Each structure stands twice: as C-alpha cells, then as structure tokens.
Amino acid sequence: MSTESAIRDSIDEAATTVGSLWPIHSFVTANPLAGFEDQPFGEAVEQAATLLGGRGFPSAQTFGTALERGQIDRVILEEELTEAGYADDPETLLDRMADAADAVNGDADTAADHVDKVLTKWLSAFLDEGSAHWSMPNREAGFYTAFRGMAEYDSDIPDEGVVADLPEAPIEVIEAVLKSYPESQWVPIFEEQLAALPGWTRFIKQRAEDEGAWQSTYPISLEGYLAARLALLDAVDANIEPSNDVSNTNPADDLAQAFLRAWEATYREDLVGTVAAQSQSMDDSDTSGRPDAQLVFCIDTRSEVIRRHIEATGDYETHGYAGFFGIPMEYQGYDDDVSVDVCPPILDPQHHIIDCPTDDDTQARHDRRSGMRAAAADVIEILEANAATAYGYVETAGSGYGLSLAARTLVPGRVHDLIDAAAELVPDDHEFCEPLVHHQHTYSGDLSVGLTHEEQVEYAATAFDLMGFKEFSRLVVFTGHASETANNPYDSSLDCGACAGNPGGPSARVLAKVCNDEAVRAELRDRGFDIPEDTIFVAGQHNTTTDEVELFVDDVPESHSDDLDQLRTDLTTARENATTERAEAMGADGSTGVTETERRAADWAETRPEWGLAGNAGFVIGPRELTSGCDLDGRAFLHSYDWSTDPNGDALEAILTGPMVVTQWINAQYYFSTVDNAVYGSGSKVTQNPVGNVGVYQGNGGDLMAGLPLQSLMIADREPYHQPLRLSTVVHAPVERITDILADHEELTEILDNNWLSLTVVDPTQDHRVFHYEESLEWMPVSEQTEAHPEMPNAQAVADD
Structure with a gap:
C-alpha cells in the first residue's frame, strides 16, 4: 500500500471516533459518542473522557437529588451496589464519588491553543452558510486551497516549517509532517487532532458526507482540515506525539455506573409494570365501535x-x-x-x-x-x-x-x-x-x-x-x-x-x-x-x-x-x-x-420557550391501549404497533432498525448534554454567540458547541430537569420474533450488548410475561414474573427458540 493510501485509511479510521454535527439551522440530535458504540458504554465514556475531556456519568449531587426524591429506589440501589462490591451506605458512597470528581486535568498545550485560535478564525470564515456580508475569498477552490492562498497574509501564522512553502495537495502536507512518526502512531495522532476542536471536526465530517449545496459549492474535507492543522502545528513546533497513556477518567466511574443502573431500573420497572398490567387487561377490553x-x-x-x-x-x-x-x-x-x-x-x-x-x-x-x-x-x-x-x-x-x-x-x-x-x-x-x-x-x-x-x-x-x-x-x-x-x-x-x-x-x-x-x-x-x-x-x-x-x-x-x-x-x-x-x-x-x-x-x-424532549427516558412499541389513560409525564416515545397484524415481523423489524435507533440518538444527546454540558452541550444561551449560521460559540470564539444549551436541560444552575438515563425500550410482541430480528441485525445487538439502551419485552403469547434482554440474544425473565410463573422458560431456552 502506498503512503498516500495508508494516510487516507488512517484518517478514515480515526474519523470513526468523531460524531456528526448538523448546522444549527437544521439541528439534528445525535449521539456525540456515536463513534464509540462498538464498545461497552463504560469503556466508551472512559475513552471519550481521555480524548475529549468529557465526564460520562451524572454527578454525585445529581444522584443524591434523585435518591432524595425517590427517583432511585433504595432497594434496587442496594442490590446494584452489593453486586458491584460496595458495602457502605449510599450517602457515604456519594461523598466518595464527589471527592473523586475533583481530579485535576493536565495543563493546556499553549502552542496547540494558538493553532486552535487560528483555525477557528479560518473555519468560521470558510464554513459560513449565508450570514457573512463579506465572504472569504476563493472559497470555491476548497478549504485547503483557500487557506494556502491566504496563510501568508495572516500575521498569526509563523513563516516556519511546512507553512513556509505549502504544497498544493493536502496529502503532501500530512505526509511531510508525519515522516518522523511510525505508521502505528498515525491513527492516534489523527484521533487527537480531530478531537482538539471536536465541534468543528464533527461539522466538517457531516458536511463532507452530506454533499449538499454548501459542500458542493465550497468543499471541505477532513483531509484538507488536517493538512492545515498539521502545517500550523509544525509552524509553531508543537508536539503531536499521541498521549495515549494519559487518562482523564473519574476513578469513581464504576460506582457511578451502579447508581445509574439503579436509577434506570427504577424508571424501567415502573414503565414495564404499566405496560404489562395494561397488556393483561387488553384481553378483556371492548374495542368495538368506530371512534369519532x-x-x-x-x-x-x-x-x-x-x-x-x-x-x-x-x-x-x-x-x-x-x-x-x-x-x-x-x-x-x-x-x-x-x-x-x-x-x-x-x-x-x-x-x-x-x-x-x-x-x-x-x-x-x-x-x-x-x-x-x-x-x-x-x-x-x-x-x-x-x-x-x-x-x-x-x-x-x-x-x-x-x-x-x-x-x-x-x-x-x-x-x-x-x-x-x-x-x-x-x-x-x-x-x-x-x-x-x-x-x-x-x-x-x-x-x-x-x-x-x-x-x-x-x-x-x-x-x-x-x-x-x-x-x-x-x-x-x-x-x-x-x-x-x-x-x-x-x-x-x-x-x-x-x-x-x-x-x-x-x-x-x-x-x-x-x-x-x-x-x-x-x-x-x-x-x-x-x-x-x-x-x-x-x-x-x-x-x-x-x-x-x-x-x-x-x-x-x-x-x-x-x-x-x-x-x-x-x-x-x-x-x-x-x-x-x-x-x-x-x-x-x-x-x-x-x-x-x-x-x-x-x-x-x-x-426556555418549551422543554423540548427533556425528560425522555422510555420508548414503548405497541398498541395505544398499553398506555392510554396512563400519565407518562411526557417522558416516553410512543410508536403504535400491533403484533397480531404483523405475522412475519416485517413491521417490527422496520421500527427496531429505524425509530428505535433514532430515539436512542436523541436520548444519548440529552444524556451527555446533561452530564457534561461544557464538553457535550453548548453552555448557557446567555453567553452564546451564533457563528456563520452553522452553530454557536461560547464567548467570542473557539470551538463550535456540539449539543444542547443549559436552559433546555436544567431547571436551575446545578439542578437538571432532564433525568440523564439511557433509553428503556419496551416492546409488546412475541419474544421469539424479536430474537429473530436481532439475530439478523448486528448493529442492533451491538448497541444492546454494549448497554447503550435496554430492551424489555412483554410477550402477549406467553401469558403477558416479561423478558429483559441480557446479552448475546439471551433473555432473562423478570424476577417477579418468574415467581408467579415457575414454569417460565429460562433465558437460554428463550434464545434457542
């Protein structure tokens, strides 16, 4: 393989860790850690914390408030803590979690900071979508070419290194800067450089993939962006050797995961209990008559x-x-x-x-x-x-x-x-x-x-x-x-x-x-x-x-x-x-x-004109009778579905591969924007500045903010209105049918096996019994149902059917 091909392949591999960011005039909610969904949730947030510096779990204060308000059931919490190996009471453990959150990050790289400031200036000018009255010259030639033509006029760019004589092709710049680094380091180098300004790089990635009107007129690519970035880093003599051994994770993350699981289980049990009870009563309901x-x-x-x-x-x-x-x-x-x-x-x-x-x-x-x-x-x-x-x-x-x-x-x-x-x-x-x-x-x-x-x-x-x-x-x-x-x-x-x-x-x-x-x-x-x-x-x-x-x-x-x-x-x-x-x-x-x-x-x-989808936590797939008359507090996505009219499971397959995936994206954006708004959200609207009709800054410049503002999530400065929980999906259908669908869609089993969302089934063909998805196409009968129905098949038997 040629060096050029190897570089391009390395960029493509590194870019998988970067999510997508749509322009703010057509804001699309998406999981900011979508590139990590092939990993278990805990490992994914740990890697993202190292790469992006973001926290992956709610704070001790958020957990404490939820516990006080009864949003976390103490019995469920104690079971989760015991299973995770914690013997102290929840309040003591929350204090320990709060102390661990005070870990100090390393000092900023001032040379790289200077490069960030220069790049954000040029990116905001080039990527403008109709708000600028004076346009950047030569944009139609593409970002790298326009940058190359203007760099000599920018007093913030030293005339040193590769910048002194920028090649015509961006791949040549990258090759020149990487010549002293082994190929094994290329992907980590690209990952760290793409993560340096993650908002801008997410937007560049989405725009390049979308190939819409703005991209076709003023093209930009991750290759061109990296060429400009590496040239600037070379000009200021910044060290680009990857720092994979530096961890920015919270040592109490394992403890936080136990609290999070208990919080989610408390919500899920209530939702599943409602659906299961309604499922049983549907057998006796009178649905005759044509509605108005x-x-x-x-x-x-x-x-x-x-x-x-x-x-x-x-x-x-x-x-x-x-x-x-x-x-x-x-x-x-x-x-x-x-x-x-x-x-x-x-x-x-x-x-x-x-x-x-x-x-x-x-x-x-x-x-x-x-x-x-x-x-x-x-x-x-x-x-x-x-x-x-x-x-x-x-x-x-x-x-x-x-x-x-x-x-x-x-x-x-x-x-x-x-x-x-x-x-x-x-x-x-x-x-x-x-x-x-x-x-x-x-x-x-x-x-x-x-x-x-x-x-x-x-x-x-x-x-x-x-x-x-x-x-x-x-x-x-x-x-x-x-x-x-x-x-x-x-x-x-x-x-x-x-x-x-x-x-x-x-x-x-x-x-x-x-x-x-x-x-x-x-x-x-x-x-x-x-x-x-x-x-x-x-x-x-x-x-x-x-x-x-x-x-x-x-x-x-x-x-x-x-x-x-x-x-x-x-x-x-x-x-x-x-x-x-x-x-x-x-x-x-x-x-x-x-x-x-x-x-x-x-x-x-x-x-705060409205709360939007703040509070979202559940997704119910089934007839309206499962939830009608029930106050779900505006927290559940509701997709109509009748298993009896879908003998082959085609309709259910379309729902699981489409709407369920989209709702998981929405849920993940709200989750991460809440747990670390500075990294995954966009801060307060009061201090935001729109830029280029594509996004917002905090203050007068810097990275594009990638997520939701504080006012869409918080009811007070340190009190979230949105409860940061992963999505709990409940499906009313035969469990064997869902197993068959999951077996045909590896992308669904991947996000389920990696705990990005949960899946519970209320099976109307098995006396309305409840099954919870565990891993590898195996189901666990919910304990209460198991006690009531000792003849219920075990998880492996269900999977094998």
Whole structure:
C-alpha cells in the first residue's frame, strides 16, 4: 500500500471516533459518542473522557437529588451496589464519588491553543452558510486551497516549517509532517487532532458526507482540515506525539455506573409494570365501535401529553408514527429558496416534493402581503448585522420602533396576539398550494420529482402496517409538529427530529393527499385495508410550544363540517389542559397555560420557550391501549404497533432498525448534554454567540458547541430537569420474533450488548410475561414474573427458540 493510501485509511479510521454535527439551522440530535458504540458504554465514556475531556456519568449531587426524591429506589440501589462490591451506605458512597470528581486535568498545550485560535478564525470564515456580508475569498477552490492562498497574509501564522512553502495537495502536507512518526502512531495522532476542536471536526465530517449545496459549492474535507492543522502545528513546533497513556477518567466511574443502573431500573420497572398490567387487561377490553376521529402524531415525547388530553375529551383514537410519516423526501415550500431534507438522518431522501399554487387570487394576496413582511425581515437582518446602522435606524424610526421594542420585552403575550392577527392576513401556503405528489418523470438533482403510483401505495400501506390500523374513522388526521419561538438559535432543535429538524406539516400533507387518492385507496383495499368511502384523510400540525393543533382542511367536503367543528372544539379543550400541565413543569405561576405558552413563544428574551424532549427516558412499541389513560409525564416515545397484524415481523423489524435507533440518538444527546454540558452541550444561551449560521460559540470564539444549551436541560444552575438515563425500550410482541430480528441485525445487538439502551419485552403469547434482554440474544425473565410463573422458560431456552 502506498503512503498516500495508508494516510487516507488512517484518517478514515480515526474519523470513526468523531460524531456528526448538523448546522444549527437544521439541528439534528445525535449521539456525540456515536463513534464509540462498538464498545461497552463504560469503556466508551472512559475513552471519550481521555480524548475529549468529557465526564460520562451524572454527578454525585445529581444522584443524591434523585435518591432524595425517590427517583432511585433504595432497594434496587442496594442490590446494584452489593453486586458491584460496595458495602457502605449510599450517602457515604456519594461523598466518595464527589471527592473523586475533583481530579485535576493536565495543563493546556499553549502552542496547540494558538493553532486552535487560528483555525477557528479560518473555519468560521470558510464554513459560513449565508450570514457573512463579506465572504472569504476563493472559497470555491476548497478549504485547503483557500487557506494556502491566504496563510501568508495572516500575521498569526509563523513563516516556519511546512507553512513556509505549502504544497498544493493536502496529502503532501500530512505526509511531510508525519515522516518522523511510525505508521502505528498515525491513527492516534489523527484521533487527537480531530478531537482538539471536536465541534468543528464533527461539522466538517457531516458536511463532507452530506454533499449538499454548501459542500458542493465550497468543499471541505477532513483531509484538507488536517493538512492545515498539521502545517500550523509544525509552524509553531508543537508536539503531536499521541498521549495515549494519559487518562482523564473519574476513578469513581464504576460506582457511578451502579447508581445509574439503579436509577434506570427504577424508571424501567415502573414503565414495564404499566405496560404489562395494561397488556393483561387488553384481553378483556371492548374495542368495538368506530371512534369519532383518529389522529396520528409523531412518536416525539411531547405528543404523549397532547394525545392523552385529546383522548380525554371524547371518543378519539390516537396513534404514534415517525413524524416524517415514512416518506423520505426533500421538500421545497412555496416561499423557500432552497430545499430541505425532511427525513431522519439515517435515511437519504428519495423524492423531491414542491408546493404548487392552485388558487391564483389567494396566491396573489399571499405574495403581496408576504412581500411586505419579507422586506421588514430584511431590515431586521441588516440591523442585527450592523450596529451603527441599527442605532441610526432606531433614531430615525423614533417612538414607533421604540414602542415595538418595549412591547417585545414587556408584553410578549400581546405581541403574540398581534403576530397571530397579522399572520391571518397572509394566507398560509396550504390555503393556495398543494404538494406535487404525482410523479412528474423529471428530476431535481438525483431525486425524482413526486412519487409513482406504486410508491404512493407502498408508503400508505407501510404506514398502516407499522401502526397496526384495523379500521378507519370518518376523519383520520396525520399530525406533524413544529415549534414556535423568538430569537432562538436552537429553534430547529424543537422541531421534528424525524424531519431532520424541520416542521412535520409538509410530510403530513403529502401522506394525506396520497391516502385521499381514489386509485391508491382502491389498491389499499385490495391489500386488506378496509377504508370506508366516507373516510377523509386530513393533515395537521401540532405547535409543541403552545399545544395548538392546526388542521389543514381547505378541501374537506361539506359532509364532514360537523365532524371538523367538534374536533376543533375538543382540540381547544385538550390544548388548555395540556398547556396547563406543561406550564407547571416550566415553573409558571399565576397565568393560564395558554397565556404562558404564548408568552414564551413570542418573548425574544425567553431562554426556555418549551422543554423540548427533556425528560425522555422510555420508548414503548405497541398498541395505544398499553398506555392510554396512563400519565407518562411526557417522558416516553410512543410508536403504535400491533403484533397480531404483523405475522412475519416485517413491521417490527422496520421500527427496531429505524425509530428505535433514532430515539436512542436523541436520548444519548440529552444524556451527555446533561452530564457534561461544557464538553457535550453548548453552555448557557446567555453567553452564546451564533457563528456563520452553522452553530454557536461560547464567548467570542473557539470551538463550535456540539449539543444542547443549559436552559433546555436544567431547571436551575446545578439542578437538571432532564433525568440523564439511557433509553428503556419496551416492546409488546412475541419474544421469539424479536430474537429473530436481532439475530439478523448486528448493529442492533451491538448497541444492546454494549448497554447503550435496554430492551424489555412483554410477550402477549406467553401469558403477558416479561423478558429483559441480557446479552448475546439471551433473555432473562423478570424476577417477579418468574415467581408467579415457575414454569417460565429460562433465558437460554428463550434464545434457542
């Protein structure tokens, strides 16, 4: 193998330890330690601590608070501590854990710090995605070439070493710097250099892999980045020899793992107990009768709250399904300049969907009024980018602008009312546009425009298969979700994660249109989905900040007007109750839930418009009857599934390999952002500075922050609202079926065997017995169930079946 090939292979191997970071305008939650998932959780966080300096477990104070509040069962904790070899009482052990946390890190490498400062300056200039008014020259030639051309003009870069005569090709720079190091050290060297600015390198990796519009116009690669970095390190004579013998781990990590397992087991036992009890009662439940309406929500934990309150208002049936509604598409709205991916990051878009006008008069009214709104937005953008212009504008605009600033600050709730009133004057896209669903036999880039008839049938059938639909109401509502917030760099983190940090309404509209197509419905009936003639499919969008559910019903026939009126009335009631619950969770006092959530949505000084997915800890895969009527406190992802309608296990396989993996990513991001926000999160919003429309700094420069801000996780400075637990998945299905699926998917058994999440099965075919996944496709009957049913098969027997 040539030296060049060996270097490239070493870079690829080193890059596996670096996760991916999406731009903040389309924030995608992902496990920051995704590159370590091939290792047991404890070993992974230990290696990450050495490489990145991050803590991998909650603090002693966090564990202590959970213990005091009963979130950790003392009996379970004592069992875990005894099994781990600890004899002292929990309080003594927590003191020991706190003392161990005071370990001192080594001194910083000042030469490498200087290189970091230089690189972050150039990276922020090169990787800007539309916020800079003066662009870095020669970006279209690629990062390394642009850096090479500008380096001689940067007084912070010494004219020494390789920098004195930079080669044209980045691989030549790397080869020159590595010539005095044996090949066995190349991967460790690259790992440490990629970990030096992990936020930037994660973003570079994702952008290079995504190959989107910005990457195709202004290309960058890890190879080019490393070439620039190694050249700068050579110029300042920094030592790049890997320091693999230096450990930054906490000596009390083993003790912390025991506390964490007990905390997780306490939550899991409660969740599993609820599901198991409901599973037994399902045998005697009466499910006859057609519900007034069926609403399909995203599996997002915030949907659990609104679904519960909707069901309490009347005879409504709700379902959970991934919020992109199974259609991996790239979407371009009517007013949008560019397309966005609206599918999970583990999928590539397969279709290009655009909104096409169908009503000329409404379109003209929209264009006229939205044009004025866009002009105002341009003025605000200019003011934000230029302080001198801002002062002059405010002076010229006088009291009117001052009053608007004061209103935004002092009475944001009234501003929300005014925004709503103004928005009503501008027709929404769905009022005069329809998604172009039917296949156009044309392409946008590599993607076909629209869907073929066969694809439409497959997407609809897959949705109903995965959810276990057996009958259809007069109204079936596919409900996407989006957030509403002001002055928030992290607004996309509150939108639909299944839609890559974008609103889910467009996906809902596409599936509703597909299912209303008579030809599609005819084939669905042939496949066994008995869709009555009077069933109408409707799209909607759940505002997770205010809990308002908007229905897109411009073309619904008059025959269903009474159904819609009743549904709207009940949605209003459900909203009032849901917002009251959520406002209390945010510490609101003295105002109604609707008023408080609307204030938070409009207040440009509000650091916590909503809690997002904070609190997520569980994932239930099964019929809604398993959790209906149960208050899961907005902590569980809920995916509808009926094992009896899935004889081959194909639907369950799709859920385990898709939504379960995505929810584990989400859970891991919330976990690590909570346990070490400085390394894995993004610190306080108060001190953040957005950069390049791609991310945020803390302060005036440095590394891109990779995770969630403190305000999305903490209820006070040192008190987390989010309980940092690994995901507990509970599946209602035959255990043998799940064993077969896991046996076919090594990537699933890997994350389970390595304890990145847990999996428990309630088996309706074995008298609703409970089995917990252990390792290597083996299951352990839960002890309480074993005592009640001594004839239950042992773990190995279950695995062998």
